Amino acid sequence: MSNLVAQHPVLVVAVIKIAVLMFLLLTALAYLTWFERKVVAHIQSRWGPYRAGPHGLLQPLADGLKFLFKEDVTPSGADRFVYYLAPFLTLSLSLTAIALIPFGPGEFKLFGQRTSLGIANLNIGLLFLFAITSLGVYGVALAGWSSNSKYPLLGGLRSSAQMVSYELALTMSVVGVLLLAGSFNLREIIAAQQGFLWGWLPRWNIFASPMPQVIGFFCFFTAAIAETNRLPFDLPEAEGELVAGFHTEYASFKFAMFFMGEYASMITVSCLATILFFGGWLSPFPQIAALAWMRYLPTALLAAGSAWLVWDGIRYETLLGKIVLPVLGVVLAGLAVLVALPGANDFAQGPFWFLGKVFIFLFIYVWVRGTLPRFRYDQLMAVGWKLLLPASLANIVLTSFAMVVGKR
Amino acid sequence: MSLELVLFFVLAAMAVGGAVSLILQRHPIHSALSLIVVMVALAGLYLLLGAEFIAAVQIIVYAGAIMVLFVFVIMLLNAGVEARTNVSRMARYVGLPLGFFLTVELAYWIAGAAGRQAPVSAGPTPTRELARMLFREFVFPFELTSILILIAILGAVVLAKKEA
Numbered sequence: 001m002s003n004l005v006a007q008h009p010v011l012v013v014a015v016i017k018i019a020v021l022m023f024l025l026l027t028a029l030a031y032l033t034w035f036e037r038k039v040v041a042h043i044q045s046r047w048g049p050y051r052a053g054p055h056g057l058l059q060p061l062a063d064g065l066k067f068l069f070k071e072d073v074t075p076s077g078a079d080r081f082v083y084y085l086a087p088f089l090t091l092s093l094s095l096t097a098i099a100l101i102p103f104g105p106g107e108f109k110l111f112g113q114r115t116s117l118g119i120a121n122l123n124i125g126l127l128f129l130f131a132i133t134s135l136g137v138y139g140v141a142l143a144g145w146s147s148n149s150k151y152p153l154l155g156g157l158r159s160s161a162q163m164v165s166y167e168l169a170l171t172m173s174v175v176g177v178l179l180l181a182g183s184f185n186l187r188e189i190i191a192a193q194q195g196f197l198w199g200w201l202p203r204w205n206i207f208a209s210p211m212p213q214v215i216g217f218f219c220f221f222t223a224a225i226a227e228t229n230r231l232p233f234d235l236p237e238a239e240g241e242l243v244a245g246f247h248t249e250y251a252s253f254k255f256a257m258f259f260m261g262e263y264a265s266m267i268t269v270s271c272l273a274t275i276l277f278f279g280g281w282l283s284p285f286p287q288i289a290a291l292a293w294m295r296y297l298p299t300a301l302l303a304a305g306s307a308w309l310v311w312d313g314i315r316y317e318t319l320l321g322k323i324v325l326p327v328l329g330v331v332l333a334g335l336a337v338l339v340a341l342p343g344a345n346d347f348a349q350g351p352f353w354f355l356g357k358v359f360i361f362l363f364i365y366v367w368v369r370g371t372l373p374r375f376r377y378d379q380l381m382a383v384g385w386k387l388l389l390p391a392s393l394a395n396i397v398l399t400s401f402a403m404v405v406g407k408r
Numbered sequence: 409m410s411l412e413l414v415l416f417f418v419l420a421a422m423a424v425g426g427a428v429s430l431i432l433q434r435h436p437i438h439s440a441l442s443l444i445v446v447m448v449a450l451a452g453l454y455l456l457l458g459a460e461f462i463a464a465v466q467i468i469v470y471a472g473a474i475m476v477l478f479v480f481v482i483m484l485l486n487a488g489v490e491a492r493t494n495v496s497r498m499a500r501y502v503g504l505p506l507g508f509f510l511t512v513e514l515a516y517w518i519a520g521a522a523g524r525q526a527p528v529s530a531g532p533t534p535t536r537e538l539a540r541m542l543f544r545e546f547v548f549p550f551e552l553t554s555i556l557i558l559i560a561i562l563g564a565v566v567l568a569k570k571e572a
Contacts, residue, residue, distance in 0.1 A: 008411060127464040134472025145483045160480050
């Protein structure tokens with residue numbers, strides 16, 4: 001075994017990277033639930049979580065502990081094996097998908113191995129992501145079936161129909177991007193979007209020259225929201241009709257696993273939208289002398305955030321907040337100084353733009369949830385088959401036509 | 409043992425185990441799940457051979473689409489545990505020798521095919537090469553297959569309409 005490790009140092013590096021990414025991702029998932037509750041609350045003129053820790057910052061921790069210590073009930077007559085398998089499948093598939101996302105162009109050395117940000121770099125990256133997405137149906141369908149209860153069964157049936165229908169539109173909507181990039185590799189897709197039109201408009205696929213992928217992006221994002229079972233397409237768990245849909249009978253941490261799986265898919269979809277249509281880690285500003293100060297934008301934003309945290313922390317009503325918020329502010333200030341250093345500054349540019357765009361998409365996800373009412377089931381099917389699928393097919397035809405004409 | 413060999417044996421064991429479990433399981437859903445395991449293990453074997461595109465398509469089409477429909481139908485019919493019947497006499501006296509014969513035949517042909525050239529070489533971008541073969545040299549059979557599938561879809565729609 002040690003021989004195997006010595007022969008394959010790549011494996012050791014990969015395991016370390018996976019551990020670090022898992023830690024960061026699970027923290028991000030926990031705070032994504034906090035972020036969503038806060039944003040939706042403010043959309044609805046409420047405060048959202050405010051009691052557990054300053055600004056409710058300890059709420060994810062409290063939720064996690066509660067999930068761990070709740071009684072874990074298995075319904076009578078449930079198919080035990082499948083009932084336990086379903087949440088594992090959901091969570092592990094959504095976490096696997098993140099392994100394919102490249103977070104930045106930079107390379108660094110770990111144990112003498114040159115590695116990049118991101119775990120796997122596959123030639124068929126995008127195809128592999130869709131393969132994992134297509135397996136995601138099982139978690140929901142099997143959970144609904146194995147609970148031995150009517151509401152989960154109906155929810156599971158609905159969601160398998162929904163996910164199979166929207167998968168088609170999802171896959172077809174990115175073909176235009178694939179035609180423009182000529183590769184399934186996510187890094188190459190980003191690299192193909194480098195450069196600027198007329199010197200100022202970034203050549204991201206959403207503005208690409210022969211055929212802007214606006215239709216493709218619209219179809220992709222709509223289908224992706226449906227594929228991740230989020231509002232306004234969260235019919236599998238329409239509480240007015242189905243109690244809680246496929247996870248009605250799940251309690252304790254098994255429910256938390258479905259929850260985490262859903263949020264991990266949200267992150268994957270936001271990353272994919274960034275990579276495929278918005279240039280991934282590429283900066284929206286051209287490399288000219290007048291805009292050279294843009295490289296200190298991460299520092300400026302972090303410093304502003306730090307100043308706000310300290311200012312807010314000093315006036316905060318509880319003692320814990322008076323201590324925690326300024327400390328967080330000082331941590332952010334340290335990060336701001338770190339990304340201003342010459343070597344780290346170059347390295348931080350890619351991840352900064354990438355994570356910034358991903359954050360915008362996550363915000364749109366929450367914004368849509370706080371704004372739109374749920375679709376009716378027949379409307380859902382009509383949108384999927386009669387609007388998104390033909391539109392994405394038309395996008396393929398238009399893009400390939402524009403590319404042939406543009407080449408001549 | 410090299411890593412590839414270890415992975416091969418793990419995946420092969422998964423595929424064979426899944427196939428055996430597919431036959432032995434009493435519940436249709438469990439059988440369907442076993443078949444999915446076989447599909448995923450096969451995709452892994454394709455990856456080991458360097459056929460990335462085929463591996464991904466194997467999962468998307470078989471595990472992600474066809475088996476989802478199987479599971480969907482089983483869920484809709486709410487099929488329960490199957491009652492075991494005695495294995496038919498036909499299966500016992502004809503099936504076993506035929507199965508043995510088929511295994512020997514397959515082994516013979518696979519042994520003979522070792523070292524033969526494949527039409528698509530495993531280059532740096534096999535997907536592009538595959539597409540070139542498919543849309544240049546085999547474009548006629550490819551289009552014919554798509555028409556066949558279209559006819560099958562139309563047939564399904566016509567049958568479903570008649571029921572309603």
